[in-house]
Amino acid sequence: MPKTVPFQKYADRYEKWFEKNQRVYEAELKAVKSLLSEGQYGMEIGVGTGRFAAPLGVKIGVEPSGRMRKFAQKRGIKVLGGVAEKLPFKDSTFKFVLMVTTVCFVDDIEKAFKEAYRVLSKGGRFIIGLVDRNSSLGQIYSKDQNNSLFYKEATFYSVDEVLEIMKQTGFNDFSFRQTIFRKLSEITKHETVKAGYGAGSFVVIRGRKK
Numbered sequence: 001m002p003k004t005v006p007f008q009k010y011a012d013r014y015e016k017w018f019e020k021n022q023r024v025y026e027a028e029l030k031a032v033k034s035l036l037s038e039g040q041y042g043m044e045i046g047v048g049t050g051r052f053a054a055p056l057g058v059k060i061g062v063e064p065s066g067r068m069r070k071f072a073q074k075r076g077i078k079v080l081g082g083v084a085e086k087l088p089f090k091d092s093t094f095k096f097v098l099m100v101t102t103v104c105f106v107d108d109i110e111k112a113f114k115e116a117y118r119v120l121s122k123g124g125r126f127i128i129g130l131v132d133r134n135s136s137l138g139q140i141y142s143k144d145q146n147n148s149l150f151y152k153e154a155t156f157y158s159v160d161e162v163l164e165i166m167k168q169t170g171f172n173d174f175s176f177r178q179t180i181f182r183k184l185s186e187i188t189k190h191e192t193v194k195a196g197y198g199a200g201s202f203v204v205i206r207g208r209k210k
Helices: 005-009 011-020 022-033 066-074 109-119 136-143 159-169
Strands: 042-045 060-062 078-080 094-100 120-131 171-179 202-209
Touching: 005 011, 005 066, 011 022, 011 066, 022 094, 022 120, 022 171, 022 202, 042 109, 066 078, 094 109, 109 120, 109 159, 120 136, 120 159, 159 171, 159 202
Parallel strands: 042 060, 042 094, 060 078, 094 120
Antiparallel strands: 120 202, 171 202
């Protein structure tokens, strides 16, 4: 079952997190954008309230939470109800598929990645943004998981674990970006975005469909 209950119940609090952590959000958005080719036709899995899709120019998304869909629709995104493991699209439809802070909420990560692969055209890109479980922030989230509104039922992954599943699915030619190098409370100015992973808590992985 998709983990929609907290997002249905606390959609407003989800939105307020981005307002409270504006610099963190800007850094994550910048990291994703650095690996996204402009002008290509793509979609986002777990589009949520459209916080990433809208400023990135992504016009189509899939989201299981009805309340989250309403927020995204107000931001001009065409949102279909659905889950990552069964995307409502034909084969080879998109040039890129985006999944930001969603991978920890899917029920079956292998099936979700196969679906992303299926709907991508040949040479298309799968772009995943996640909090690395092995990072300082990932460790904090994991430790406090049972007390979190949103992460109580989440499954956190390391970058290497996600990368291995992407390889098994058939993706190659990987690129990485990382950001959030300090505690969230300490980020009051623009945070840098760097290549690679292992230092930043938020990591973006881009793989290509063979």
